[in-house]
Amino acid sequence: MDADSLVQITKGSEDDANRTLASFNSEHAKSFAFPDMIRENKQKLMDGLLFRLNGQSSSHTLVTCLETLRIISREKDGLDVVATDVVMKTLVRLAGLECSNGEPNCNATQDAATQVIVEAQKCLCNIIFNSSAAQKICSTNGCIEGIVQRLKTYKDPQVIQDVKFFDMRMLFLITALCSETRPRIQHELHGFTYLIEILDLSLQNAEETGKALPDADVDLCCEVLKILFNITLQLDKNNLDEEEEAHFMRLVSILHDLLVCKTAQKDKKHELISHTVNLLTNMPRESYEELLTPLTESPGGAEAESKDIEYDGKNMEAVLVLLDFLHRRLDPKQGLKEGLCPILHCMCEICRSNRSIRKFCRLKVLPYLRDEVKRLPEEGLSIRNKLCKLFTNPVVEVKHLSAHFLFILCKENAQRMVKYTGFGNAAGLLAERGLMLGGRSAEYSSSSEDSDTEEYSDLQGNVNPVTGRWELPKANPMDGMTEEQKEREAMELMDKLHKLQQGGIIQPMKIGADGKPQPISHVLDLVQGEEGHDPEQGQGDSSTGNTED
Numbered sequence: 001m002d003a004d005s006l007v008q009i010t011k012g013s014e015d016d017a018n019r020t021l022a023s024f025n026s027e028h029a030k031s032f033a034f035p036d037m038i039r040e041n042k043q044k045l046m047d048g049l050l051f052r053l054n055g056q057s058s059s060h061t062l063v064t065c066l067e068t069l070r071i072i073s074r075e076k077d078g079l080d081v082v083a084t085d086v087v088m089k090t091l092v093r094l095a096g097l098e099c100s101n102g103e104p105n106c107n108a109t110q111d112a113a114t115q116v117i118v119e120a121q122k123c124l125c126n127i128i129f130n131s132s133a134a135q136k137i138c139s140t141n142g143c144i145e146g147i148v149q150r151l152k153t154y155k156d157p158q159v160i161q162d163v164k165f166f167d168m169r170m171l172f173l174i175t176a177l178c179s180e181t182r183p184r185i186q187h188e189l190h191g192f193t194y195l196i197e198i199l200d201l202s203l204q205n206a207e208e209t210g211k212a213l214p215d216a217d218v219d220l221c222c223e224v225l226k227i228l229f230n231i232t233l234q235l236d237k238n239n240l241d242e243e244e245e246a247h248f249m250r251l252v253s254i255l256h257d258l259l260v261c262k263t264a265q266k267d268k269k270h271e272l273i274s275h276t277v278n279l280l281t282n283m284p285r286e287s288y289e290e291l292l293t294p295l296t297e298s299p300g301g302a303e304a305e306s307k308d309i310e311y312d313g314k315n316m317e318a319v320l321v322l323l324d325f326l327h328r329r330l331d332p333k334q335g336l337k338e339g340l341c342p343i344l345h346c347m348c349e350i351c352r353s354n355r356s357i358r359k360f361c362r363l364k365v366l367p368y369l370r371d372e373v374k375r376l377p378e379e380g381l382s383i384r385n386k387l388c389k390l391f392t393n394p395v396v397e398v399k400h401l402s403a404h405f406l407f408i409l410c411k412e413n414a415q416r417m418v419k420y421t422g423f424g425n426a427a428g429l430l431a432e433r434g435l436m437l438g439g440r441s442a443e444y445s446s447s448s449e450d451s452d453t454e455e456y457s458d459l460q461g462n463v464n465p466v467t468g469r470w471e472l473p474k475a476n477p478m479d480g481m482t483e484e485q486k487e488r489e490a491m492e493l494m495d496k497l498h499k500l501q502q503g504g505i506i507q508p509m510k511i512g513a514d515g516k517p518q519p520i521s522h523v524l525d526l527v528q529g530e531e532g533h534d535p536e537q538g539q540g541d542s543s544t545g546n547t548e549d
Contacts, residue, residue, distance in 0.1 A: 001041060009048030014061050017052060021064045025071060032074045042072065042081050053090050059116055062094065066119035073126040083131035088141060091127075095120035096163075097146025114160055121166035128173045138170075139178045144185060147171050151194040155201060161216045164198075168223035175230035182231040192231065192247060198224050199254050203261060212262040218272050221258065225275035232282040240284060252283055252290035259291075259318040273325050277346045285353035291318045292356060311360040319357055322347065323364055323383070330386040337395050344401035351408050362409040366420050368453045377421050377468045384420065391425045403429040422468025434515035497523045 001024060008020045028034070034042075045068075052065045069091075073082050092098050096117045124143070127134045138144070147167045153159055171191075175182050185191035202217040213221075228251070240248070255276050263269040280288075292314040309317045326347060329340045351358040365383045372380065378389040390402040403421075407429055410416040414435040417426045459470045478486055500506045501523060509517040510526055520526065 001037060001045060003041075006041060006044045006048060009045065010051055014052075014057060017048070018061055018064050021068045025064065025067045028071050031071065033077070034072065034075055037072075039078050039081065042078050045072070046081050046087065050086065050090060053094065059113070062116045063119050066094070066116065066123055070119065070123045070126055073123055073130065076130045079127070079131045080133065083127050083134040083137070085137060085141075088124075088127070088134060088137045088143075091120045091124050092138075092141060092143050092146065095124060095146075096150070097143050114163065118160075118162045118166060121163070121170060125166060125169050125173060128170060128177070132177075135174065135177045138174055139181045144171070144174060144181060145189065148185065148189045148191050148194060151191070151198065154198060161220065165216070165220050165223060168198075168220060168227060172223055172226045172230065175227055179234075182234070186231045192228070195224050195228055196247070196251050196254060199258065203254065203257050206261065212264045213268075213272075215264055215268055218263055218268045222271055222275045225258075225272075225279050229275070229279045229282060232279070235282055235284075237284040245284070245286065248284055248287045249290050252280070252287040255280060255283075256291050256293065256318045259321045270325070270328075273321065274342070277322065277325065277343050280346045281342065281349055283349075285349075288350045288354045288357065291350065291354075292316065311363070312356045314356055316357075316360050319350075319360055320364075322350075323361065327383055327386075330383065330390075337398055341397050341401055344398075344405055348401065348405050348408055351405070358409065366406070366409050369420070370453050373459055373463060373468075374470045377425060388421050388425050391421070391428065399428070418465060418468070420468070423466045425468065430515075431517050494523050 005020045008016045049065045049069055094116055128138055154164055199221055202221055206213045258276050295315050309320055326343045329343050351361050387402045387406055390398055393399045407417055414430055463470050508520050508523050510520055512518040
């Protein structure tokens with residue numbers, strides 16, 4: 001922008017300023033950097049924009065000026081010219097977030113004012129995202145209070161969707177980038193309650209019309225879910241009072257409705273589930289019961305009951321949605337860490353916290369073994385197969401969570417885990433938890449019932465515990481050898497192992513009393529103490545190896 005254009009913006013007529021700015025906006029509509037605009041010119045442009053924005057300009061001129069400000073705020077370089085107290089105060093006022101006596105000043109329902117409000121909101125979103133100085137300003141200049149106050153008016157049908165959406169986008173950015181604002185929003189301003197009401201309102205509107213949740217409502221709900229995730233991220237789940245517990249129970253009940261609701265587009269449903277999953281990981285354990293509903297209360301009545309969603313007298317539709325989402329995220333084309341870890345973390349939390357959900361998920365993920373035992377646990381297209389394949393994934397978090405999820409479904413029983421995954425796959429997790437000698441967590445009940453099918457019982461004798469697969473009987477390579485030959489072979493093996501150890505190629509280990517692998521100084525230590533060891537001991541309760549809850 002040349003010097004003449006800058007003069008036109010400040011000293012020219014309103015029409016001249018409009019033409020100059022409109023030309024700039026059209027030329028740079030998709031620009032994110034302005035290397036030709038020196039700092040001095042950017043400052044002059046900002047002065048001209050502030051002159052128009054704080055003057056007696058028409059709504060059309062205000063919108064044009066705000067479009068220019070939105071475009072130049074995309075560039076982080078020289079943003080200190082834009083992220084000032086004066087600019088932020090002006091934008092907060094134009095966005096209708098300047099409060100007086102606890103109420104927003106601007107009317108967000110008039111068409112002319114609404115265009116100005118939305119453009120000012122977009123500018124604030126850009127500046128807050130790109131400038132740490134702006135983040136601090138907005139956390140103290142009344143912007144947050146203005147947003148929370150306007151939440152109360154969202155029931156008014158005249159408040160357009162864009163105003164709601166960009167309010168939530170701003171609040172998300174502030175809570176994400178300024179952690180100190182989260183307790184104030186949740187407790188002092190009661191934002192937690194108001195945000196829950198927005199989700200409930202969107203669901204009620206869809207239910208009243210009998211239609212799927214519109215895309216605009218899905219986008220709004222996703223922003224609200226992201227804000228709720230931020231403000232509950234540091235939640236002390238063990239010190240909640242009765243009122244807080246009630247709020248979280250209601251929130252999880254609404255999350256259940258979001259999981260089972262219909263949306264206009266399939267990809268929007270995936271996005272909605274993704275943000276719901278993230279928030280579920282922050283919820284207190286007792287609240288997960290709200291993911292289940294009595295069958296008689298399920299929408300659809302008899303039709304819903306005919307689905308494969310009933311378990312223990314409860315409607316498991318929401319849990320089934322989560323399992324289907326997990327199955328989709330196990331697709332190798334998906335980004336494993338970003339896409340898979342949140343849903344795995346969520347499933348671990350809800351299965352560990354709720355017995356009915358865990359048992360239902362076990363039936364879906366670890367069904368009774370039949371002929372599939374003839375394949376390796378990691379071979380196939382089921383959830384179990386795909387999770388077992390991830391046990392050796394180089395991404396540590398993915399490997400840990402996939403194993404942990406199956407371990408929880410096995411009631412953290414080592415022998416049962418080996419049955420479904422093979423010892424080779426489960427060894428890492430068992431070693432980490434000190435369960436190489438077997439055992440189980442005391443957290444789960446011991447009540448179980450026989451789960452082995454006839455097919456599995458017939459094949460069980462030839463199942464290789466290391467691979468977890470049924471194999472044809474093999475000839476013993478030591479058959480026909482004399483005792484002297486067997487001893488010679490054993491000594492040669494020990495000698496080779498010792499050389500590998502001395503060369504630093506391998507580190508032999510043995511299982512210690514704590515059930516964890518411990519390094520040994522010499523391979524002969526592997527056989528010391530074995531004569532008095534009963535291999536059947538320390539493997540957990542043998543009665544639980546072939547049973548499920």
